[in-house]
Amino acid sequence: MSIFDPKAGMNPLPWLQEKTLAALEEAARLVDLANEPDTTPWYAKTLRERAGRFAGRLAPVVAFLYEAGQKAASHEEWGLLLEGGSAALAPWCKKWDIADPTKVALRAAGAIVADGLDEAEDKAEAVPPVLIAVEDEHATDLRLDIYGACTRQLLHAELTESERRLELWLLAELWHSRHADIAVVSKKFLPGDIDCTPEDTAAAYRALYERGLIERVALPNLRPEALAVRLVVPGRNDSKHPAPYRAETFGFPGARVGGQYTSGNVLGAPLPAAVASALPGWSAARLAEELGELRSRIQEHLGDDRAFIEQVELAPSGGTVGLRVQLRQRVDDDDDASLRLGVEQVIEAWGRSQAARN
Secondary structure, three states: OOOOOOOOOOOOHHHHHHHHHHHHHHHHHHHHHHOOOOOOHHHHHHHHHHHHHHHHHHHHHHHHHOOOOOHHHOHHHHOOHHHHOHHHHHHHHHHOOOOOHHHHHHHHHHHHHHHOOOHHHHHOOOOOOOOOEOOOOOHHHHHHHHHHHHHHHHHHOOOOHHHHHHHHHHHHHHOOOOEOOEEEEEOOOHHHHOOOOHHHHHHHHHHHHHOOOEEEOOOOOOOOOEEEEEEOOOOOOOOOOOOOOOOOOOOOOOOEEOOEEEEEEEEEEEOOHHHHHHHHHOOHHHHHHHHHHHHHHHHHHHOOOOEEEEEEEEEEEOOEEEEEEEEEEEOOOOOHHHHHHHHHHHHHHHHHHHHHHO
């Protein structure tokens, strides 16, 4: 006996009721999947949109076939399943006497268990980033879309000054990139590049990330201090699996001194005689401690508003061992002679203290 046999005399209503309700349950399961904690925002949004299209057509049909009435077919009644999924479908069925809500809930739970057997392994599968080379035939169109979208953001979006500077710098770096939509910047020098403090740079990076305007990309063979960032045009090149936000450390100690940009410098000095004679008896820990103390003395003497002492270390000098002082000084400070004199004075005083101690 078949429903498609006109001579069989079968009532098609129960069959239609069963099949349409089952299809509506599948729409609810799409929402269940969107509600999973590890479903990415892009997929969650897409799943809800698809579920909404299915439910918008199926729910009125189900309500009609079960003679639930026009109100049951309204979006205000069945629309809750677009948020709650199967858990919201069961109460709708109960309220309008459409089906046994217990059976609806059990079927949904069974599907979730069956689908979840290999779920952890499947979801753990890595998804490589989509890389579009600048030579690709669509690269130019994509870059024009990016420049156009970012320009509109800079004109109309409520961005802070540091956010605007960061976005402008990314656009400038994009022009020289090997990829159509990815800019590579230096975490070390980025604050100086955009003329912002490291703290403001980090805040701007996070704000643009949370707005969905940029994404971090894992490029192969990237330098440790480099950061690859995709400039995103929503709906055009946003990733289905974007890397989650990760805090980054921008800048480096001594990048600014006294509010001014700095440049590196290295000063050499002979090792005091008292230190040279005592050196063979020092352990590595003792040497590190003594050089650390010397660094602190030099820093205090020169002042935090003039230089930043990066490191003091031993260095070969003409067949003997001397001292090498690595520092950063303000770019507007070209008085190396004064700096050298200050460093040598501290080293001499350090040598006298070592002689007195020994």
